[in-house]
Amino acid sequence: MMKSPRYVCVPGPVIVGAGPSGLAAAACLEEKGVPSVVLERSNCIASLWQLKTYDRLRLHLPKQFCELPLMPFPEEFPTYPTKQQFVYYLEAYAKRFNIKPVFNQKVMRAEFDHSLGFWRVKCVGLKEGGGDGVRVPVVDRGDRGKKVLVVGCGNSGMEVCLDLCNHDARPSLVVRDTVHILPREMLGRSTFGLSMWLLKWFPMGLVDRFLLIVSRLLLGDTARFGLDRPRVGPLELKNSSGKTPVLDVGTLAKIKSGDIKICPGIQRLMRHTVEFVNERKENFDAIILATGYRSNVPFWLKEGQMFSEKDGLPRRPFPNGWKGECGLYAVGFTKRGLLGRVHGC
Numbered sequence: 604m605m606k607s608p609r610y611v612c613v614p615g616p617v618i619v620g621a622g623p624s625g626l627a628a629a630a631c632l633e634e635k636g637v638p639s640v641v642l643e644r645s646n647c648i649a650s651l652w653q654l655k656t657y658d659r660l661r662l663h664l665p666k667q668f669c670e671l672p673l674m675p676f677p678e679e680f681p682t683y684p685t686k687q688q689f690v691y692y693l694e695a696y697a698k699r700f701n702i703k704p705v706f707n708q709k710v711m712r713a714e715f716d717h718s719l720g721f722w723r724v725k726c727v728g729l730k731e732g733g734g735d736g737v738r739v740p741v742v743d744r745g746d747r748g749k750k751v752l753v754v755g756c757g758n759s760g761m762e763v764c765l766d767l768c769n770h771d772a773r774p775s776l777v778v779r780d781t782v783h784i785l786p787r788e789m790l791g792r793s794t795f796g797l798s799m800w801l802l803k804w805f806p807m808g809l810v811d812r813f814l815l816i817v818s819r820l821l822l823g824d825t826a827r828f829g830l831d832r833p834r835v836g837p838l839e840l841k842n843s844s845g846k847t848p849v850l851d852v853g854t855l856a857k858i859k860s861g862d863i864k865i866c867p868g869i870q871r872l873m874r875h876t877v878e879f880v881n882e883r884k885e886n887f888d889a890i891i892l893a894t895g896y897r898s899n900v901p902f903w904l905k906e907g908q909m910f911s912e913k914d915g916l917p918r919r920p921f922p923n924g925w926k927g928e929c930g931l932y933a934v935g936f937t938k939r940g941l942l943g944r945v946h947g948c
């Protein structure tokens with residue numbers, strides 16, 4: 604077996620991660636004739652999409668907002684492409700721009716060497732197939748009637764609850780804080796698309812008021828079902844804290860009908876028994892954590908102050924990418940978002 608060299612000199616940018624944003628950055632560079640190296644810790648591109656998402660997942664923003672630069676989605680794709688279609692598109696994209704990530708390479712440290720004028724990136728090779736893919740539990744027939752507690756009421760928790768309902772399980776949803784639920788569409792357009800369009804003409808506070816009025820008309824008063832809204836409007840909140848509004852794809856109707864029960868925050872977890880903050884106790888057959896994730900970038904990036912040391916979240920949103928010192932660029936992530944905004948990069 605050939606041993607890989609200890610040091611490799613890369614005559615161009617290093618891109619960390621072969622997700623949609625990494626692929627987009629590599630393609631744009633390739634288009635300009637700039638070679639780059641993409642390092643990917645998993646053994647495939649878009650590993651979050653391929654290994655860590657549920658099969659029924661669809662994009663919840665229309666496809667025109669999710670396509671990568673230089674190559675549109677195939678015309679025959681529906682408005683909201685499925686996970687399988689999105690992965691197929693990303694594979695085709697990588698092929699088209701001749702992107703060949705170095706797989707199974709985990710970046711441990713990235714530091715700018717000021718005396719050399721180069722970035723020094725330290726990687727460890729992982730075992731082939733080292734995708735640490737946590738599989739989302741699949742509720743099959745054997746799980747019918749099971750009591751499942753879903754923790755976290757972001758888009759994941761809400762969609763997982765709906766799936767559980769549709770497979771005859773009995774889900775409860777932990778909601779420990781306020782949340783903005785918006786219909787996925789309003790006035791015949793996607794809520795996201797309409798919001799972005801309105802923002803071109805009106806201030807954010809006004810667009811927020813509009814979104815809340817239409818949401819109230821279409822969804823009713825969500826507080827009546829245990830889902831209080833934050834005091835700050837949905838766009839303002841996204842902008843200031845990164846918290847994404849939930850785009851309802853049918854979960855709210857199941858909450859209204861009582862098929863999904865809303866619970867307060869968890870105080871303690873004991874085997875199958877959950878104690879809530881109001882001291883009520885209840886037994887569940889399964890617990891699904893849909894509590895989001897944290898960026899690992901602060902762990903390895905030893906340059907700049909892009910991330911809060913307290914919680915690992917970026918210090919401010921990067922609507923169009925972020926340029927730091929020494930040719931350091933961040934593209935495609937929101938504070939908490941999986942999709943991020945890749946359009947601006």
Ligand SMILES: NC(=O)C1=CN([C@@H]2O[C@H](COP(=O)(O)OP(=O)(O)OC[C@H]3O[C@@H](n4cnc5c(N)ncnc54)[C@H](OP(=O)(O)O)[C@@H]3O)[C@@H](O)[C@H]2O)C=CC1
Nearest residue numbers: 661662663755756757758759779780847893894895940941
């Ligand atoms: N169809 C699609 O396109 C989908 C897109 N997405 C996107 O992926 C990204 C990630 O979404 P998601 O996985 O939902 O993660 P998020 O970070 O958006 O949501 C996590 C949720 O978990 C809650 N939470 C965290 N810790 C706890 C706790 N200890 N107890 C109770 N609740 C807790 C948070 O609430 P709190 O405010 O209390 O911290 C929050 O509501 C988002 O951008 C989302 O829009 C996700 C699913 C589907």
Ligand SMILES: O=C(O)C(=O)Cc1c[nH]c2ccccc12
Nearest residue numbers: 794795798841847940941942943
């Ligand atoms: O799903 C995400 O991560 C999003 O970014 C969705 C989103 C961001 N801003 C919005 C405004 C209105 C509706 C959806 C969104």
